[in-house]
Amino acid sequence: MYASDHWHNSFSISHLGHRVASMPMFVVLIPFIVGILLYDYVEVELWLASSLMLVAVVAALFTLRRGIGWLYVFVALAMFGYVVTELHREDVQMPTMQPIDMDVEVVGEPAQRDGYRVAEGRVLSWSSGGVAHDSDYTVQLWIRSDTVRHGDVLHLFSELNPRISRHESYDRLMHRRGYVGGVSVADYNIIALDRHAPTTLQSQAVAKFRSLYADSDADAVAMVEAMTLGSRVNISPELRDAYSRTGLAHLVAISGLHLGIVAMVIATLLLPLNLIHRGHMLRNVLIIVALWLFVAIGGASASLVRAAVMFTVLQLALMWSRNYNALNSLSAAIFAMLVYCPNYLYDVSFQLSVMAVMGIVVWAVPLVRSLPRRSVVERWVLSTAAVGIVATLWTMPIVSHTFGNIPIIGIGITPLLLFTAYVVVVCGVVMLLLPAALSLPFAWGAEWAAELQNEITLRAADYSWASIDYALSGEGVAVCYALYAIVTCLLWSYSDHKVIKLVEYDDYK
Numbered sequence: 001m002y003a004s005d006h007w008h009n010s011f012s013i014s015h016l017g018h019r020v021a022s023m024p025m026f027v028v029l030i031p032f033i034v035g036i037l038l039y040d041y042v043e044v045e046l047w048l049a050s051s052l053m054l055v056a057v058v059a060a061l062f063t064l065r066r067g068i069g070w071l072y073v074f075v076a077l078a079m080f081g082y083v084v085t086e087l088h089r090e091d092v093q094m095p096t097m098q099p100i101d102m103d104v105e106v107v108g109e110p111a112q113r114d115g116y117r118v119a120e121g122r123v124l125s126w127s128s129g130g131v132a133h134d135s136d137y138t139v140q141l142w143i144r145s146d147t148v149r150h151g152d153v154l155h156l157f158s159e160l161n162p163r164i165s166r167h168e169s170y171d172r173l174m175h176r177r178g179y180v181g182g183v184s185v186a187d188y189n190i191i192a193l194d195r196h197a198p199t200t201l202q203s204q205a206v207a208k209f210r211s212l213y214a215d216s217d218a219d220a221v222a223m224v225e226a227m228t229l230g231s232r233v234n235i236s237p238e239l240r241d242a243y244s245r246t247g248l249a250h251l252v253a254i255s256g257l258h259l260g261i262v263a264m265v266i267a268t269l270l271l272p273l274n275l276i277h278r279g280h281m282l283r284n285v286l287i288i289v290a291l292w293l294f295v296a297i298g299g300a301s302a303s304l305v306r307a308a309v310m311f312t313v314l315q316l317a318l319m320w321s322r323n324y325n326a327l328n329s330l331s332a333a334i335f336a337m338l339v340y341c342p343n344y345l346y347d348v349s350f351q352l353s354v355m356a357v358m359g360i361v362v363w364a365v366p367l368v369r370s371l372p373r374r375s376v377v378e379r380w381v382l383s384t385a386a387v388g389i390v391a392t393l394w395t396m397p398i399v400s401h402t403f404g405n406i407p408i409i410g411i412g413i414t415p416l417l418l419f420t421a422y423v424v425v426v427c428g429v430v431m432l433l434l435p436a437a438l439s440l441p442f443a444w445g446a447e448w449a450a451e452l453q454n455e456i457t458l459r460a461a462d463y464s465w466a467s468i469d470y471a472l473s474g475e476g477v478a479v480c481y482a483l484y485a486i487v488t489c490l491l492w493s494y495s496d497h498k499v500i501k502l503v504e505y506d507d508y509k
């Protein structure tokens with residue numbers, strides 16, 4: 001007898017079933033999100049929704065038919081999402097449409113609009129009729145004053161407008177994101193302004209960077225500060241428009257991309273720890289600590305904290321699990337964050353982070369693993385290109401729906417600018433770790449990469465076809481992600497395995 005072997009490729013529903021069964025948190029997440037979305041379209045009393053959830057749980061436990069049992073589980077999880085959303089509904093106690101005294105903290109750098117600026121604000125307290133009330137309401141500030149900036153605490157005599165936009169759909173969306181209304185800020189209604197000298201890790205890091213860049217290109221320095229420290233106040237309007245038009249704004253705002261680069265740098269530096277007993281566990285713990293330090297230095301914005309939570313869960317899963325499944329761990333992180341605050345589902349930065357990471361996990365990672373064995377440099381270049389293209393494709397529907405344009409040129413130049421982003425962030429992290437005297441070579445490297453990145457972006461934005469002015473509808477976004485889901489299911493249904501066949505033959509001499 002002799003043996004022959006060959007690779008057999010096939011598509012099978014069983015392969016898809018086994019893949020989905022290995023990701024229980026992903027299965028749980030889908031009906032839970034359906035329940036959150038259902039809250040906008042169906043009004044059900046809290047007691048009724050809770051009762052339906054309990055009845056579905058009991059029915060799932062005692063049903064004998066598996067198909068019907070899974071249907072009950074789906075209903076129970078959907079009702080759980082509805083109940084959690086209802087419990088997080090905030091009843092605003094502040095008077096509306098009447099001037100009152102209020103103390104408001106400006107959260108984040110104000111963004112320029114036509115004739116005014118907008119920023120997120122947090123109402124710390126308000127008083128009416130001589131009675132003071134503490135609060136923690138999130139509002140949108142319409143600022144018509146050049147003196148107001150991030151971190152200021154304003155004592156205002158103004159009113160809370162429950163309508164944030166004249167467009168009903170956008171107004172409802174902003175309320176679902178946690179805003180209770182809008183407050184006008186102008187020189188005439190600012191009674192007092194409390195401004196403290198910043199002492200945060202971010203402000204100290206900014207001061208260190210500016211001491212290193214005393215006579216450097218202003219746009220390049222602004223980009224280094226934005227990508228490494230989260231300080232975007234010095235970015236010129238021209239540069240903002242160029243990054244927005246080319247779909248590269250995610251490179252400017254610190255997000256999961258930047259945290260991933262930091263994790264890669266720290267993981268590489270701590271690689272020798274794997275040589276000692278349980279050193280891999282210590283390495284993962286130190287990576288998590290480094291990520292959260294970077295979050296603190298980056299200003300600890302809500303979007304950055306959410307990205308850090310996702311990375312922390314993924315890192316812990318990698319540390320403790322023998323059968324590590326990235327998508328299952330990512331789903332667990334998303335589920336926990338949505339239980340904590342269902343309104344995250346309507347936050348654009350959350351949507352972009354989740355879709356970028358999910359696309360990388362389900363498309364880019366398998367693609368990179370299937371690449372033939374090449375040199376380290378070639379593999380890194382191909383991996384970077386795959387990650388950049390996939391992340392751009394998976395976030396493009398949301399970008400089009402939210403910002404009204406489809407950045408065509410961004411698909412082509414994202415892999416190239418990911419290289420410059422790596423250089424800027426890596427050099428920036430090393431600059432934070434080293435004394436100022438030893439940081440100069442890395443400061444020059446970060447400045448060079450930022451200049452190159454800005455130049456490429458500005459040139460790309462000049463092309464008339466750089467982006468298409470088109471806003472996808474909500475239904476269009478759903479169709480796009482349905483197509484992505486179909487492609488993913490086909491990939492999960494595909495399997496290639498080696499078949500060994502034994503053949504009997506007569507040996508004549």
